[in-house]
Amino acid sequence: MGRVIGIDLGTSNSCVAVVEDGRPIVIPNSGGYKITPSFFAVSPDGQQLVGYPARRQAITNAANTVFATKRLIGRRFGSAEVQRSMELYSYGIVEGPNEDPRIEIVDRTYTCAEVSGIILGEMKRIAEAYLGDSVEAAVITVPAYFNDTQRQSTRDAGRIAGLDVLRIINEPAAAALAYGMGRDAEEKIAIYDLGGGTFDMSILEMSDGVVEVLATAGDTFLGxxxxxxxxxxxxxxxxxxxxxxxxxxxxxxxxxxxxxxxxxxxxxxxxxxxxxxxxxxxxxxxxxxxxxxxxxxxxxxxLVEDIVDETLRSVERCVRDSGLSNEDIDHVVVVGGQSRMPMVQQAVTDYFEQRPHKGVNPDEVVALGAAIQGSALVGGTQDVLLLDVTPLSLGISTYGGHFTRLIDRNTTVPVNKSHLFTTTRDDQAAVKIRVLQGENEVALENDLLGEFVLAGIPPAPKGEPEIEVSFDIDSSGIVSVSARDVATGMEQSITVNSKSTLSAEELELLIEENSLFDVEFKA
Amino acid sequence: MSRERDDVQRAAEILSVIPGFDSSRLVLSPEEGFLLSRIDGVTPWRLLVEMSGVDAAHAEQCLDAWLVAGAIETVAGTDSNSIHLDPSSTAPTAPTERRDAAGIDLSLVDPSLEIDVKTQKRILEFEARQGGGYHHRLGIDPGADIRTIKKAYFKLSREFHPDRFFRCDLGPYSERLPLIFKTILEAYDALLRACPADSAESGSSTGRREGDPPRGGAQWNESQTLDRSEFEKIARLGQRTLHNVPRSVRDERHQKAEEFFEASRLSEREGRLEEASTSLRLAIRFEPENLAYRSALKDLKNRKEELSVHDVLDASKSYLSMNPDELGRTMKALEEILGLRPQDSGLNHRAACVALALNQLNRARSLAEIAAEQSPEVVHYHTTLGRIHLAQGHTGHAKREFELALEFAPQDADARRELANLLRSGREAYVGGSRG
Incomplete structure (x- = not known):
């Protein structure tokens, strides 16, 4: 495999990095900037613009300049976040065929994955121009608190950009990898990541290059x-x-x-x-x-005091989830452009009773970590290992509309868990397994990842049959769920990660369409 | 080709029965039958020969004959260093086996894989340690403190985490490696939870330390079959609240689970498979998080299925001389086992033959089609399918199947006769048609 790039696909800005001679470096774009605005625009003469050129003309061409799609990707059109974005943003947002929000500007309607794909394609080109070689593989970062659909859509975006997405990793974990590289000490660190559109909080423990995520919390619509x-x-x-x-x-x-x-x-x-x-x-x-x-x-x-307070609530939950207390944290690392604000720095300092670590660049550290993880996966960097967790609880919907967790949030992956369930009616012949992700006790309030039916249960009084439901998450975060009737051995299963807001045909079409514009790199 | 191999290589050869091969085509002595039935795609030939007690020269003759008859094939990529796919197999070990200082069977290490020999040895070493408790798994002393536990966990993770082998061709390890990491994680989680220092640190953790008793919802959906037996009651209780009970109780459960596990191994060795799986289920009840029990149960289920396939095929062999009642019963047995192994071409073919004998032509046809689709190289599947087409009056389809059969085996007498008959009667029909 060739070089693997790491891309921090941000709400406002994106950044790309690669490991060269064992050291991760940020790749500057053709203008010499290390970060590129996540802006996409179509100019009045029909030209597609990405990055700085798109951002520069935003004022004169507001209705056709798209930004902050990261706040829309993988969400349902009807969700509060999308509805709020429609009030805020000057480009058109319409409902797609899969209840997904789509972006309508002058020339046509784009899916969110497509716009993200255009940004990712630009980052790919920046890397190719710098390396003088084509780049096929990438590790892309997402907020730790992104749910399964948002991750899957980001993966689709990578594919649209012509990238083999080796892994989607969490931004705080990436930051920790970059921070921890070359440090041998046993440390517990807190990463406070306040970016353009999302907020993430993670607590990690590291030793000898192994980074273990202890807990993660956050808000994907706060930044x-x-x-x-x-x-x-x-x-x-x-x-x-x-x-x-x-x-x-x-x-x-x-x-x-x-x-x-x-x-x-x-x-x-x-x-x-x-x-x-x-x-x-x-x-x-x-x-x-x-x-x-x-x-x-x-x-x-x-004006913003309550937003900063809101982030502290996530910090508190994260610390609690990690099973540690404030004094146990050896270092606090702040990441993301918005964390430069003195008030934010002060709030973090007050909470942890120590000043944040100064050694990392909050705009670049995430991309650097992604590059390190990419290099580690293909065997280039042998001395780091990321033990990541699943950010949201997974479970099924049970009688009465309850959400029953099988895998708690912050569980290290890969993992599998199973539990016995039974029927609620006499002679019930089938059960429907609805796979959910979220933290709400009410099933409906959580994200539905997929559903299937296990039929053919032999007639029996309610409560008699034993149905074993097993959840499995592999190290790429792909979730599979199976249900088995213990008595008959009958089994049904699904891999829920295959779900995305784009249909398979739509995705293939976009990949093909995009590759038409590919220019072969001349070495 | 196989005749040219030298004897040493041949002895280590691993063979498997070609799916869908109908062993009734071979005339076998009981000894030979035993030998053939033990070919499983896993165990080296020399071990099989030793187990069967067939004399070596005779065994070699059988091997040649079966290879030629298309009954068996050598498993791809095997050589004298072949991996023994199933380390839990109870097959007796050969006296010639080499072992290193740690007691690892070096013949299991395959230098041709993408993981280096050292790592393979570590994997085998780790797997050999699986029987013991959590401490043993992590390679630490029972009294170890949190720091030691963590260190051991990090060290093992660096070795065995699936990311270490990202997109590598792992051969026989591809399914075992993720399992190994899960086992490590499970031991780490359990030990961390059990550590007194950790529980004192924070009582309110909702995170990974809490384990897996699902919350939310009350009586509605959790199993309500607690009163089945005393054992099950305790065990089920354990499953719900396993991680909140004192360590002494957990150790006791582990002890119990191990006892049942041992019992199941004993039953399995003595061929009492039903009993073995009951014991295993009980072991799982006591220690539901132990993946070793679950995989053992899965293996056992496979073995049971294979055996019953064999039985059903054997019992239905004489379908041609059965009366309709017997045929009906045979068909039912076949359908039942087909539910478990819907893709087994041998089973599908036999069921098709029985259905044809019962004159259930549509059913027969779909079964025969599956068989022929799964194993298109088996000549008589096509012949059977052709006969069914013929019985349904589809002479065109029938002709094509007979021709297909002859394409694979130009000498096949059955197919040739059927085709000849068809051509003869076809001409008559054609002549008849033109007259009318």
Whole structure:
């Protein structure tokens, strides 16, 4: 196998790395930047733009510039997160045939996996240009708290980009691999990963290159985007009060506000105050209106305080799940662009009563870890091993709409567990096994991964038959479930990971379509 | 070709019966029958010969004859270093076997695989340690503290985690390696939970330390058959709350499970398979997390199935001389075993023959089609299918099947006669047709 690249596919920015001569390095794009915006756009003349060029024209072409698809991928169209995104984003989001959200811009409708695939394809090209060789295999990172469908869709995106996705790994675990590489000490570390769109918290233990994930918690819809949004809301309210004009329906103005908010946020990580100037933001009978105001750091902190508090709740749960207490943590590592904010740093410091470790670049460490894992899988890096966990509990729906867990969250994979179940009616001939993922006691509230029926149970009084349900997760995170009637030995099973929001034909078509545009690399 | 091999290589050869081969085609003495029935695709030929008591020269003649008859084949890629696929097999070991200092059978190591010889030896070593308790599995002393347990777990993980062998061609190890890691993980989890220091650290962990008693939902779906017997009651209770009970009780359960496991091995050796599986089930009840018991039960189930296939095939051999009642019973027995092994071409073919004798032509046809599809190289499956087509009046289909049979075996008398008959009657029918 050739070189394996590691890709951190972020909500706002993406980063690609590779292991060279035993050391992981970040690959800069053609502009010399180590991170590339996860932006995709179609310009008015029909040209496809990715990365910085797409981001640069976002203000003038807001309706056809797509970003933050990571917040949509693998979700149901009807979910609260997608509905909220529809209010926030200026590009069109429509319902696809599999209840999945799809993106509608000028030329056509794209699936989320397709847009992510375009970004991944760009990262692949960046790596190929740097290495002077074609790249086929990759390890891609996702938030630890991504569920099965979101992971599967990300895998599809990789395939659309023409990549052999060796493994999908969790961002905090990747960060830990990069942090732990070359460190022999036995350590327990906490990784606080606040990115553009998602928040992850993990506690890991490492020794001699083995990284064991003890616990993981997080929120896949909480990140820098929400900080920006708060600033935008603040500016909108101020402008409306002053001028009586609501800018929400003006997509160009909204895009300018979003841009200005993000810039102001970054400046406020370094300074106490900043000016926001947006001339000609609107016009009415009285002529052109300008937005001009000052934003102070303490104002911003008041706006987002509850979001930071929200992350601490996940931190607390994660620590509790790990079976450790705060004092047991040797180092705290903060990852993700939003973690640069002083308030966030302070909150983490206060919680763990120690300052975060300074030795890693929060934007790059995840991609570096992904490259290390890729190299380890193909036998290039022998001295690291990642013992990953399943982030969400797995189980089945049982009588009364309850969710019965078979595999608890934070269980090391590969694993298999089984349990006996029985019938609830006399002479019941069949049982339906609904495979669920989540933490809610009510079955309906969790994600349905798949279902199947075990029929042909011989007539017997209720409670008599013994049905053994077994769950198996392999080290790639692929879940298979089987049900067996103990008396007859009859068995039914499914591999639930094969489910994705794209149908198999659709995926094949996209892969083929994409490969048509492939340019053979000339060495 | 096989005649040219030297004797040493030949002795280590592993053979398997070609699926769908109908052993009734061979005329065998009881000794020879025993020898043939022991060919399992796993055990080296020399061991089989020793077990059977057939004299070596005679055995070699049989081997030649069966190879030529297409009854058996050599398993691909075997040589004098062949892997013994099933380490739990109770087959007696040969006196010539080499063992290293750790008692590992070196003949099981295969240098041609993608995993190096050292790792293979470590795998065999680890598997040999499986009988003991959790500490023994991890290679640590019973009194070990958390740190030692962790160290041992990390070290073993570095060796045996499936990622270490990502997309490697593991040959016979491909199914065993994941199992090994799971065994390590299971021992680690159990020991960690049992460690007093750990339980004192945090009582509220919802994470991996808690183990697997499912929560949520009350009486509705958990098995309610507790009163079946005293043993089962305790064991089931154990399954629900295994990880909350004191260590002494768990050790006791482990002890009990081991006893049942031993008993099952004894029963199995003496051929009482039903009894063996009852004992194994009890062992699993006492220690449901022990994967070794489960895989033993699976092996046993396979063995039982093979035996019953053999029995049913044997009993149905004389279907041509049966009365309709007997035929019906035979058919039922065949269908039953087919439910377990729907792909077995020999079974499908026999069932097709019986169905034909019962004049259930549609059923016969679908069965024969499965047989011919599974093992298209077996001549008489085509012949049988042709006969069924003929009985249904589909002469075109029948002709094609007979021709197919002759393509595989131009000398096959049965198929040739059938085809000749068909051609003769076909001409008559054709002539008759043109007159009308």
């Amino acid at each position: 820098g985007e929400d900080f920006d949004r708060r600033i935008v809301e603040h500016l909108l309210a101020g402008f409306e009060e002053e001028n009586g004009i609501d800018l929400r329906s003006d997509s160009t103005a909204m895009q300018r506000l979003k841009d200005a908010a993000e810039k102001a946020k970054c400046v406020l990580s370094l300074r106490d105050r900043t000016e926001i100037n947006l001339p000609f933001i609107a016009s009415d009978g009285g002529g052109a209106r300008h937005l001009s105001c000052e934003l102070r750091r303490d104002e911003l902190e008041a």
